[in-house]
Amino acid sequence: MIERPLTGFQLVDAPTQQKHAFVLANPHGYIFTLAALATGVLRITLTGPDRPPPPHSNVTLNGAPIPLASVENDARLRRAVLRPPPDSSSQGGRGVPRYEIHIDWEDTIVLEIFQLTPGAEPLRIFGDTPHKSYCLNHAGITRHTRLDVNSLHLGLGEKGAPIDLSNRRFTITGSDAAGYDAYLSDPLYKHTPFLVSIPKPLADDPTDDPTDRPLRAAVGLYHASNSDATWDVGKWINEPWTLFKKFEQECGGLEEYIIIGDGLSDVVAGFADLVGRPKLVPRDWLGYLASGMGLGESDEPIAQELLSGWPELCKKWDIPCSAIHLSSGYTVDEKGNRCVFTMNTRRYPDFAEMCRVFHRAGMKVTPNVKPYVLEDHPDFKKLHDAGALFTDPSTGKAVVTRIWSSLPGINAKGSWVDLTSQAGQDWWRDGILGLVDLGVDAIWNDNNEFLLFDDEYICKNNSANAPNAVRGPIKLGLVGRMTNTEMMAKVSHDALLARHPDRRPFVLTRSANVGTMRYAASTWSGDNRTCWKSLQGAVAMNLNAQLSLMQSYGSDVGGFAGPLPSPELFVRWVQMGVTHPRFCIHSFKPNEKDPSGSATNNLPWMYPEVVDIIRNEIKRRYELLPFFNNLNWQSHLRATPPNTWLGWGEFATDPTLYSKEILDGFDYWLGHGQLLVCGAYFAEQVSRRVYLPRTSKEDTAVYYDLHEPYGVHAAGSWLDNVSTPLEHFAMFAREGTALPIGRDSVTLTQRSGPAIETGDGVKVRTVEEGGLATYDDWRGLEVFPSPPGATGREYVYRWIEDDGVSENPETAAFEVQFGAEADTNSVRVAVKVEAGQFKPLWLPRVWIALPVGDDRSVSTAVEVTTWKSRKVYAIDVA
Structure with a gap:
């Protein structure tokens, strides 16, 4: 381990291109800059001779930094006090408290931020760890900041349960985490170095109500590098250095953003201002999304025959469905290997006609694509010769590694396609356009973690879209593996838009860095495992992912890997899934049998004894589609997640919401402050205890139990023995909702135009025409x-x-x-x-x-x- 503190800094003049920045430099060539991009958004950079600025395209906030007024600036004593302009107390409609910045560089640089409240002493809301704030590690920067034990820590994208990240350590990278433990496994699939610290309201006097007192500000930290990293949120204790949080970036210099807000919602909005608001999801992708590897892998009967019968099965069971996911089985060659952008014409003799079958039924189609080629892929030599593969500098040859390629879990030798290269991007674009020309509506980017574990590998970095300002070869560790994930999403997105510029592109991605979500509208929690623990952990994973701007998020309902769910577990998972932004039943159960004795996937009708419950839940999801569509718009316009932690917004001052019972529990908002979702997450759980959040001591609002006539209850109260029979979750609507x-079916929003005609020119058939769709006329x-x-x-x-x-x-x-x-x-x-x-x-x-x-x-x-x-x-x- 290397943790070498950087010292010896002196105040220097800011260069012209960094106007309004506060700049320090040391004799070894390391330069520290502090600038305010907006009132509540500060940027810190620390670079040096062997720590270049991190190359990325994650940050979209443009414009010159705003000036920071100097309250005190003493170069001799090596300290300064800075404040944002007095007329800039808010930014973009979000709440930002008055604050000032104290910076001291007597030893190491120590930056502290104090909240200013009239008539009160300044209150520190953020601080560096003295004597060890900024350190060199092996090839990057390690950053120590103060840990407040009375704060809740949220974010980091996709991390295991529970929701509070305090006293835990996380790897910031993506991995193919098939069958993971929803509480213990780390890393999972996403690279999201965005951590929010929220002060807990403390009730010192039982006669006092903390909802009457203003909270300290919430603070978010975002590190824009795509390099792999770790976030230690207080797990590591080293007494001489006080309590600290520790961010350890493996390669390159530091680019850190401090986002200050009155509460969690303000910090999330500030993060969205910085990196871009969530994309608008096409309405059809808010309904029930069907999937299943077993259908697409079938040779007898052939997959196209099985899949083409899906609309009739939905009609038979009276279950609406908006889209079908095609697993990579359509690309499998005669050896059983997956060869992206090729077609298994025996399984799929007329792929385009299969798409038309779905389109006539009102269902969209998205195929699975993977960003690697095996050595026997038809285009391997073409890509190799074009320089579209990563290079191993120790040999000068293309990187060949083990890649998942067949069933069950078989690996073969192949190469990941370098999507920072122009040749790689051109090939990817051509492949996507070929699929679109066959009639697909969207693209499912899968297996895109780019599992290359040598930071010395070389990316070509020569495409027009590459994130580095300087074109040319660059080390994989510095640019970050998941820059390729981002480029994969961008090229898929742009190809969809190029072919159908009037249609909202939809890219689904398994892996992501922050930049990926500017192009991919949706993601999910990857290859989860069928068990109650996965169901339970999915709640916290969903909430942290959504507040990290992955706001169209969900899990594979019923569990992807492992055994078939029991009827009870499947029902409970569907009941949870219909309240999440993305609702997809998906699985891989090659060795499992359904009650008929056939190999199967998780299917809505696989258990006749509970199919009525499943149908009712899915139809209720369709009834609520206008509500979900509005939540989708609020996410896109204001970065408000469809599902939020109970302490979101005006509920943040309720001290009960910070109790262990709540934080380790499973309740959340569907539509902030509107529907309180209180599920059953344990076997045979037919009743449970529920708390109804309040906004203040004076909150006199009531909650309506959606399943109990005259079920009216006061905010701030605990309810015992709330009914959760197998037929439904408990759910409460807050007064004012x-x-x-x-309608409880797939609906068409217009009688002509793109809402009723798909990109391949097929007109959707309504029920009156023998189809499955109806008009959105009620x-x-x-x-x-x-x-x-x-x-x-x-x-x-x-x-x-x-x-x-x-x-x-x-x-x-x-x-x-x-x-x-x-x-x-x-x-x-x-x-x-x-x-x-x-x-x-x-x-x-x-x-x-x-x-x-x-x-x-x-x-x-x-x-x-x-x-x-x-x-x-x-x-x-x-």
Whole structure:
């Protein structure tokens, strides 16, 4: 181990190109810079003769740094105090506290940030570890910062449960972690060096309520390098150095961003301002997504025959489905090896016609692609000769290694394609375009962790898209393996857009660095294992991934590897999956048998005894598709995750949410502050204890139990013995919630155009035409007003609608206002068009449903009928 502290710095003038930066340099050629890119976003760089700036394209925030006013600047005493401009207390609508920066370079550089509150002493919210803040390691930088034991630590992308990362150590890299332990395995598939520290509200006096006191600011740290790294969040204890967090980057210089916000949501929004907002997911990819390796691997009957029968199976079982994933079985050669961009014409004699079968049924198609070639791949020599493979500098030859290639788990010799090379990118683009021309709608980038474990390997780095400003060969360790993951996503994305520029491209990726998610709209938790522990761990993994801007995230429902799930486990996984942004049932069960005795995958209808429950859950997901689509828009516009930790936003001051029972538990928001999802995650769990979050001591809101008539409960209360029968999770709607709902089937948002015609020119067939789709011509609103007797509380909910398909869609924003009428047994509801040109098919009428068991009427209704044995009230949209 090497940890050599950097010392001897002196204040120097900032160069012209770094205007407004605070710059220090030492005699050994190491340069430290501090700059403010925005009021709550600071950038630190530390580079030297053998620690070059990290090459990347992760940061998208443009514009010159803002000036930091000098409160004190004493070069002789080697200290300074800096503040952002006094008129810049917020950035982009997010909350940023007033703060000042103290920097001391007497020994090592020590930077501290203090929150400024009128009438109170400055409060430190961030600090370097004295005497050991910035150190050289073998080939990179190690960074020590103070650890606050009274803080919650979240983020780091895709990490095992529980949600609190404190006192744990993580590897920042991607690995093919098939069958991982959802609590213990590390690393998994993603490279996301973004860590948020959130102060816990402390109740020192039992008569005092911490919700009445302002919290210290939340602070995020992001390291923009794609080099492999480790984050030690207080696990390593070394008493002489005080308590610390430790970030250890393996190669190159440091580029660190400190993001300051009033709370977690503000830090996440600041991170999104820095690296880019989540992509807008096409609407069809919000529904049930089918998959299964067993179907695509079949030789008898052939895979195309099996897959082409999928729409009829969905029709038989009355289960809506929006898309099918094609495993890499379509690329398998006569030896059983996977050869990307080739076609097994025996299994798939007419691939294009199979795509048309799905399209007529209203289902999209995405094929699996892998960024490597075996030595006997038809294009291996072509890629080798073109310089599209990585180079081993010790031999001067292309890197050949062991690669997963066949079933079950067989490896063969081959090469990863260097997607920083122009030749590699050209080949990849041609392959993607070939698939699009066969009719596929999207691309599934898989096995893209680029498992090359020698930092000395050379990337060509000669493409127009390469992240390094200086073109030419570069060491893999410095540029980072997952730069290739990012380039793979970019080329896939750009090829889809090139062929269909009017359609919203959809790339699904298994692995990712931060830059990848500018091109890939969705990801998932990889090859999980079928067991209750995986189901339980998926909750925390999902929440940390989403707040790390992987906001269209989910798990393989039912478990990918291992045995078939029991009927009970499968039901519980589906119930969780339908509340996550990405809902896909996927598996690999080559040696398992379903009740009929056939080799199988996880399929919705595999257990007839529970298929009715599965159907109801999936249909409810489709009813809520307008709600999910709005969450998708809020994610895209404001970086608000569809699922959030219970302490998100205004709930952060509730001290109960920081208790071990909650942090190690499994509850979360679906739609921040709207639906509280309280699942069953243990065998035979038919009841459980639930806490209802509050915003303050004065919070008088109630929660409606969605499954219990007249089930109204006060915020801030614990409920014992909440019912969780196999038929459903427990779920609560907070007072003020409104849920736009639609039909419980695959729906078409327009009667002509891209919403009803796929890229290969196929028109989707509706039910009336013998197909499976219906028109999105009915809109309901489930509203949850104040309970009877609690008048005077008015609520407003806004949602966005669009065609769900277009790359640059027209939109319409709608607003519903509702509240209990005074002295009457009724609720007043009004809906209006707020803005936009899009004309949904359901206009001009909306149907209002009150909570289960609520016998009040809607005073503004123009018509009354029944829906699901409940009264619904029609109102016209103004």
